[in-house]
Amino acid sequence: MARLKTSEVWRKARKARLAARAAARLDSQTKNKILLSMADYLEQGLAVVLKANAQDVMAARPRLPASLLDRLILNERRVKVMADGLRAVAKLPDPNKRLVERIKRPNRLRIEKITVPLGVIALIYEARPNVTADAAGLCLKAGSAVILRGGSDAARSNQVIVRILRKALRANNAPEDIVQSIETTSRRAVTELLNLRGYVDLLIPRGGAGLIQKVVAESSLPVLETGTGNCHVYVDEYADVRKAVRITVNAKCQRPSVCNAAESLLVHQKIAARFFGALKMDEVLFYACPRARRYLPQARPAREADYAREYLDLAMSVKIVDSLDEAIEHIYRYGTKHTETIVTENKQNAEKFLREIDAAAVMVNASTRFTDGGEFGFGCEIGISTQKLHARGPLGLRELMSYKYLVRGQGQVRA
Amino acid sequence: MARLKTSEVWRKARKARLAARAAARLDSQTKNKILLSMADYLEQGLAVVLKANAQDVMAARPRLPASLLDRLILNERRVKVMADGLRAVAKLPDPNKRLVERIKRPNRLRIEKITVPLGVIALIYEARPNVTADAAGLCLKAGSAVILRGGSDAARSNQVIVRILRKALRANNAPEDIVQSIETTSRRAVTELLNLRGYVDLLIPRGGAGLIQKVVAESSLPVLETGTGNCHVYVDEYADVRKAVRITVNAKCQRPSVCNAAESLLVHQKIAARFFGALKMDEVLFYACPRARRYLPQARPAREADYAREYLDLAMSVKIVDSLDEAIEHIYRYGTKHTETIVTENKQNAEKFLREIDAAAVMVNASTRFTDGGEFGFGCEIGISTQKLHARGPLGLRELMSYKYLVRGQGQVRA
Numbered sequence: 052m053a054r055l056k057t058s059e060v061w062r063k064a065r066k067a068r069l070a071a072r073a074a075a076r077l078d079s080q081t082k083n084k085i086l087l088s089m090a091d092y093l094e095q096g097l098a099v100v101l102k103a104n105a106q107d108v109m110a111a112r113p114r115l116p117a118s119l120l121d122r123l124i125l126n127e128r129r130v131k132v133m134a135d136g137l138r139a140v141a142k143l144p145d146p147n148k149r150l151v152e153r154i155k156r157p158n159r160l161r162i163e164k165i166t167v168p169l170g171v172i173a174l175i176y177e178a179r180p181n182v183t184a185d186a187a188g189l190c191l192k193a194g195s196a197v198i199l200r201g202g203s204d205a206a207r208s209n210q211v212i213v214r215i216l217r218k219a220l221r222a223n224n225a226p227e228d229i230v231q232s233i234e235t236t237s238r239r240a241v242t243e244l245l246n247l248r249g250y251v252d253l254l255i256p257r258g259g260a261g262l263i264q265k266v267v268a269e270s271s272l273p274v275l276e277t278g279t280g281n282c283h284v285y286v287d288e289y290a291d292v293r294k295a296v297r298i299t300v301n302a303k304c305q306r307p308s309v310c311n312a313a314e315s316l317l318v319h320q321k322i323a324a325r326f327f328g329a330l331k332m333d334e335v336l337f338y339a340c341p342r343a344r345r346y347l348p349q350a351r352p353a354r355e356a357d358y359a360r361e362y363l364d365l366a367m368s369v370k371i372v373d374s375l376d377e378a379i380e381h382i383y384r385y386g387t388k389h390t391e392t393i394v395t396e397n398k399q400n401a402e403k404f405l406r407e408i409d410a411a412a413v414m415v416n417a418s419t420r421f422t423d424g425g426e427f428g429f430g431c432e433i434g435i436s437t438q439k440l441h442a443r444g445p446l447g448l449r450e451l452m453s454y455k456y457l458v459r460g461q462g463q464v465r466a
Numbered sequence: 467m468a469r470l471k472t473s474e475v476w477r478k479a480r481k482a483r484l485a486a487r488a489a490a491r492l493d494s495q496t497k498n499k500i501l502l503s504m505a506d507y508l509e510q511g512l513a514v515v516l517k518a519n520a521q522d523v524m525a526a527r528p529r530l531p532a533s534l535l536d537r538l539i540l541n542e543r544r545v546k547v548m549a550d551g552l553r554a555v556a557k558l559p560d561p562n563k564r565l566v567e568r569i570k571r572p573n574r575l576r577i578e579k580i581t582v583p584l585g586v587i588a589l590i591y592e593a594r595p596n597v598t599a600d601a602a603g604l605c606l607k608a609g610s611a612v613i614l615r616g617g618s619d620a621a622r623s624n625q626v627i628v629r630i631l632r633k634a635l636r637a638n639n640a641p642e643d644i645v646q647s648i649e650t651t652s653r654r655a656v657t658e659l660l661n662l663r664g665y666v667d668l669l670i671p672r673g674g675a676g677l678i679q680k681v682v683a684e685s686s687l688p689v690l691e692t693g694t695g696n697c698h699v700y701v702d703e704y705a706d707v708r709k710a711v712r713i714t715v716n717a718k719c720q721r722p723s724v725c726n727a728a729e730s731l732l733v734h735q736k737i738a739a740r741f742f743g744a745l746k747m748d749e750v751l752f753y754a755c756p757r758a759r760r761y762l763p764q765a766r767p768a769r770e771a772d773y774a775r776e777y778l779d780l781a782m783s784v785k786i787v788d789s790l791d792e793a794i795e796h797i798y799r800y801g802t803k804h805t806e807t808i809v810t811e812n813k814q815n816a817e818k819f820l821r822e823i824d825a826a827a828v829m830v831n832a833s834t835r836f837t838d839g840g841e842f843g844f845g846c847e848i849g850i851s852t853q854k855l856h857a858r859g860p861l862g863l864r865e866l867m868s869y870k871y872l873v874r875g876q877g878q879v880r881a
Binding site: 072075076154156160162167169170248252253267268271273274275291293294297298300301302305383392401405407409410411412413414415416417418420421422426427428438439440441443444453454455456457458459460461462463464465 | 487490491569571575577582584585663667668682683686688689690706708709712713715716717720798807816820822824825826827828829830831832833835836837841842843853854855856858859868869870871872873874875876877878879880
């Protein structure tokens with residue numbers, strides 16, 4: 052037998068592996084009680100959470116830009132939102148042991164395909180302490196243990212939150228080891244985490260493109276890539292201009308920092324004058340093709356790389372196209388297969404767009420911002436997958452499950 | 467823009483990426499016509515295929531063991547089986563554009579979840595030329611392009627088979643680039659293949675544990691691990707001894723070289739005397755615990771590592787256990803989550819085993835050999851997954867698909 056590895060990552064991975072069996076056996080009622088306890092304890096621990104968070108914020112303020120600092124900050128309202136999130140997860144149906152399919156074979160074998168927990172889910176994410184509670188709650192409900200590795204700028208907040216979540220597990224006679232968090236901030240700890248073969252069944256990186264690239268390149272674990280979105284709005288020749296303006300403004304401006312915000316605008320040349328005449332988006336910095344700059348004199352000229360950028364800000368590339376086909380080709384070339392939307396009243400064009408665009412969500416006359424677990428009716432999400440294996444688009448509880456086949460025979464053997 | 471990489475792997479990856487769009491658009495009828503052409507052309511090309519194969523076999527004979535050599539050899543019957551396999555795939559329902567789910571949202575967004583092709587599937591496999599036709603046929607039917615990398619001992623056979631498959635694509639006015647095969651035999655080509663990020667949507671390694679480990683460790687692509695099976699037969703205290711003997715013999719001896727063959731036998735101590743009294747398996751080499759050796763005097767003593775071995779041969783570990791719980795713990799410790807079966811007439815024990823064992827297939831009173839796409843009614847398989855992400859157990863056509871969400875609105879934006 053190989054010598055036991057004793058680092059924090061390996062110790063906690065072994066604990067999580069064991070706790071995963073207990074997590075898988077928890078009945079729905081117990082899981083829901085734990086989730087409600089987690090919510091209550093978080094609210095009761097408000098003062099401790101805010102104190103730890105204030106220390107994190109103070110330490111991070113000199114080095115973090117305002118947008119990242121904002122995600123780090125907790126206050127009474129945000130802690131309440133975390134707690135209510137856990138309560139909402141408690142209300143969702145249990146995704147475990149669902150019958151997916153029943154097969155009867157000519158040899159009288161009866162086969163059932165049922166959902167089962169993945170086992171151990173690891174999550175690497177940025178300095179956003181609310182993700183700590185969200186992810187732990189979702190993984191618990193999915194019957195899996197979780198190993199959390201949050202951004203080091205949120206270390207103190209996460210430590211306190213995890214302590215509270217584990218207290219709720221203990222209080223309900225469930226193993227606290229179902230929720231693990233890695234506190235070592237070294238790179239080596241991350242490298243170890245990325246290579247916990249046999250201990251982690253799914254690794255979800257949540258964060259910027261750099262983090263996701265690193266994880267994919269270095270990890271030997273099954274990974275679900277999330278959240279790179281160069282989403283396009285295509286204003287078709289046959290668009291309703293009012294809808295087109297409303298959708299473009301919403302897709303770009305309602306919350307520019309998220310992955311389902313639009314980053315690129317394509318406009319059919321026949322509707323360009325009317326559309327740009329109606330568009331009021333002075334707060335947005337456009338990177339536009341020469342033809343579009345005639346309508347957007349304030350725009351910067353677009354270089355090719357600008358069409359591929361995920362701005363995550365009040366900025367956007369713009370291109371005028373001569374046809375639906377050109378729009379589809381542009382999206383094929385520069386898109387990230389997250390969410391693409393066409394604005395059109397022409398049913399044929401709508402259906403062609405739906406059919407030919409390869410993305411997690413393809414939309415007609417709707418804002419790209421709708422690609423979201425809550426908006427899709429999943430009740431929650433742990434991220435948005437931009438890969439094609441396992442799950443695509445919003446990752447709700449169902450997407451955090453695996454399955455197994457139960458085969459019942461009466462002594463059958465193979466001929 | 468980065469400089470274009472010009473190696474065979476990169477050139478073919480780009481061609482496959484482009485061809486994948488065409489493959490996704492092929493209608494069912496065209497795909498089926500291509501599959502039938504592939505079958506016909508293979509039979510018509512019999513002489514050329516057998517000639518190339520004979521050269522492969524001659525070159526490989528000095529270095530390959532008999533079992534591997536057998537997998538390499540083609541003859542008229544085996545080519546006929548390959549052709550009939552393609553014809554069988556033509557008869558299966560098209561897995562593309564299936565409606566999985568329909569969601570209506572309170573804001574009147576209508577969401578449809580439909581199956582879509584994965585895109586480009588890469589397969590790395592051993593020197594088994596029949597896999598070349600099987601995999602190409604399945605991927606085509608699944609609407610994906612395929613990049614094949616077979617074992618170098620089968621290089622000449624594969625080259626001829628791929629030429630025939632591509633001819634069938636051309637003859638039906640479909641891009642021949644839907645089927646690609648990598649002919650460079652260097653390690654560098656494999657390393658390139660393992661890292662075709664953005665060009666390959668799914669990589670399936672098929673082969674020994676060594677190949678699969680290498681792929682998982684080195685690849686940055688989404689991988690489906692296949693085929694490591696340390697499958698257990700557990701003969702419960704309440705087993706019907708006749709069924710137990712029949713299932714044990716079938717699971718171990720019917721085809722010992724495959725992943726769903728049993729490698730480990732667990733027997734409850736209360737039934738051991740009757741069970742071993744009835745068992746006739748003289749051709750099998752047992753690695754047994756001390757108690758089991760009382761019944762199997764010819765057995766070798768089992769070391770701990772023997773319980774974890776995948777023998778893939780007429781050999782098997784044996785352990786006598788004192789309880790169902792001990793059997794479950796043993797399987798948890800040494801199993802590979804492929805297939806586990808209990809032989810029992812006790813319904814409670816059966817259900818406990820089904821519930822608590824975490825494996826792709828958990829069986830009662832049936833041979834482990836039934837974990838197979840054909841036996842499950844899928845009509846085909848490209849391998850058996852032993853991971854929990856995306857797909858578990860037999861990989862049929864459905865498991866080679868992804869999905870997308872179609873969202874139809876009337877101008878909705880997010881509040």
